[in-house]
Amino acid sequence: MLPRRSCLALPTIARLVRFNGSSSHVSATRLPTQQVESEAPAPFTEEDFSSMVIHGRSLYPPLYHPRTHSVPVAQLQFRAYHHQFLELYMHFVGHAAAALGIPISRPVYLPTQRQNFERKVHKRAIKAWDADPEVVDRWVRYIARHAMPGVGLRVTQWKRAPPGIGQQMVDAAVGTTRLGSGADNVKALAEKIVQQEL
Helix, strand or coil, X not given: CCECCCCCCHHHHHHHHHHHCCCCCCCHHHCCCCCCCCCCCCECCHHHHHHCCCCCHHXXXXXCCCCXXXXXXEEEEEEECCHXXXXXXXXXXXXXXXXXXXXXXXXXXXXXXXXXXXXXXXXXXXXXXXXXXXXXXXXXHHHXXXXXXXXEEEEEECCCCCCCHHHHHHXXXXXXXXXXXXXXXXXXHHHHHHHHHC
């Protein structure tokens, strides 16, 4: 949680004056300011932070969230003929995962393939960890909808089975073979065969 600033910064004041003021030349004495409160500043919530518009945020590398349990949930492979488009799209995918709180690996450079006439296919891979399947589905749909032309995407997702699935499978197998209910029938049939033969 980040502490909230109690007064406006100078660039913010300049923007307020430029867009809200009637004249372009305003003296420093007429700048709008906020009074400093005696209370402690309210901390930022996750919604406040994610709803902020910070110009130039995309110039920085994406935030890579740490893995908690190291359970892989998806692997994304990208292919492109032009590595510039591929790098830009990887940057976009990293920021999208950071915004949704998905821990991902850094882009892994896969071997470049050479095709006919010296055409090269550049490949990258990203692995996602410890995220809810619904969040991963939403992330994959978002990056597929905003796909960059010339960049191919292949997604492999791993779904987790619910707890107790092993016992359910054993119960289903036992129910189809009817071992518990047919034991008496088998004994009666065996005695009947023995009596017929004697």
